[in-house]
Amino acid sequence: MSARPDQSIILSYQECKFCKSSDGFVFYDSHGYCYHCNEIWFGEDYDKTLEDMHRMHWTFRDDKTRVPDPDNYFGFVYIITNKKNHRKYIGCKQYWQMRHRKRYKPSNWKVYTSSSKELCTDIEKIGKRNFKFEIIQEYETKRGLHYYEQYYQMKYHVLTAVLEGTDQKEYYNKNVGGIRFYCPLETYEDPAYVKKQSEKSKARWADPEYRTKATKARCKGPYKITFNTGKEIVVDNLVGWGKDNNYYGHNLIQLVNKKPMKTVKGKKYYRKRVKDIVKVERVGEQTSDMGY
Numbered sequence: 001m002s003a004r005p006d007q008s009i010i011l012s013y014q015e016c017k018f019c020k021s022s023d024g025f026v027f028y029d030s031h032g033y034c035y036h037c038n039e040i041w042f043g044e045d046y047d048k049t050l051e052d053m054h055r056m057h058w059t060f061r062d063d064k065t066r067v068p069d070p071d072n073y074f075g076f077v078y079i080i081t082n083k084k085n086h087r088k089y090i091g092c093k094q095y096w097q098m099r100h101r102k103r104y105k106p107s108n109w110k111v112y113t114s115s116s117k118e119l120c121t122d123i124e125k126i127g128k129r130n131f132k133f134e135i136i137q138e139y140e141t142k143r144g145l146h147y148y149e150q151y152y153q154m155k156y157h158v159l160t161a162v163l164e165g166t167d168q169k170e171y172y173n174k175n176v177g178g179i180r181f182y183c184p185l186e187t188y189e190d191p192a193y194v195k196k197q198s199e200k201s202k203a204r205w206a207d208p209e210y211r212t213k214a215t216k217a218r219c220k221g222p223y224k225i226t227f228n229t230g231k232e233i234v235v236d237n238l239v240g241w242g243k244d245n246n247y248y249g250h251n252l253i254q255l256v257n258k259k260p261m262k263t264v265k266g267k268k269y270y271r272k273r274v275k276d277i278v279k280v281e282r283v284g285e286q287t288s289d290m291g292y
Contacts, residue, residue: 056110061134070095070106073138075145077152080114080172081132082122089119089172090158092149094142119172150177223256226279234283247274255280 021036060066061079068076075094082088093112096103113123113133123131136152139145153159158173223238235241238256239249254271263269272278 057128057133058110058135059133061136068095068109068135069138070109073140074142075109076138077136077145077149079134079136079152080119081134082119083130083132084126085168086163087168087170087172088156088158089114089116090136090149090153090156091115091173092145094145098142114172116172116174146177153177222283224281224283225277228273228276228278238280247277252277252280256282 016036019036056068058068058076058078073095075092075096077090077092080089080091091114093109094107095109097105097107113120113128137148139148153173153176156171158171159176161170162168163170222234222236223241224232224234225241226232238252241247242249242252251271251274255274255277274280
């Protein structure tokens with residue numbers, strides 16, 4: 001008889017299902033092995049796992065009574081949810097393999113568990129029963145399928161979202177749209193947030209007192225002004241000096257910022273001078289309590 005295994009991995013000794021021996025059959029986590037007849041028995045749990053792995057597992061997210069319809073659709077966008085840690089994955093799957101733009105044969109969509117190696121590893125570890133496999137929507141064309149895959153991946157921020165109260169990524173996704181978009185290196189503000197901040201800024205600038213203080217802070221120098229004769233002067237406040245000397249302050253600021261005055265048919269036009277002034281530049285590092 002073969003040597004017995006390490007006792008720490010044995011759950012119990014049981015009667016062998018094949019030779020009926022009671023002292024040679026050891027039971028592990030999901031299977032047993034008989035040291036008399038060398039037979040392996042996988043047990044009911046293991047058999048159930050194999051059955052699950054080869055059974056269609058998809059349900060519709062919004063209608064549990066609905067069933068997939070590969071005859072009338074090209075594929076579907078899905079979301080897989082880990083019930084234990086609540087992480088998710090959004091992707092798409094074709095019902096059919098195509099050849100020459102025609103249906104060639106059915107794909108493995110019934111037992112498909114995504115292209116994510118990390119997710120598939122977790123499914124193998126804890127079993128499919130600990131995951132929800134839900135179809136978000138079916139699509140008739142390949143174009144529609146891939147467009148809405150990216151749409152839902154973007155909508156739910158699969159590359160940047162984190163689980164609430166943690167720094168753990170909420171989604172298994174490593175990219176968006178297959179290989180088209182990867183996790184961004186730079187940060188990006190939500191447009192709704194930017195709009196809200198813009199409204200706050202407009203409200204502040206509607207206050208004449210704030211506007212006066214902010215303008216003074218922004219225009220505080222010193223500035224070096226160069227005339228077309230080559231003469232140079234340094235002033236402390238650009239707009240104030242402009243008012244005193246009959247120069248429009250906004251035009252002087254355009255010379256400093258070097259921003260286009262207007263754009264016509266894609267071509268940008270910049271201010272090159274203000275009357276006899278050909279150059280205005282700020283001198284040295286400047287700070288203010290207004291944030292400019």
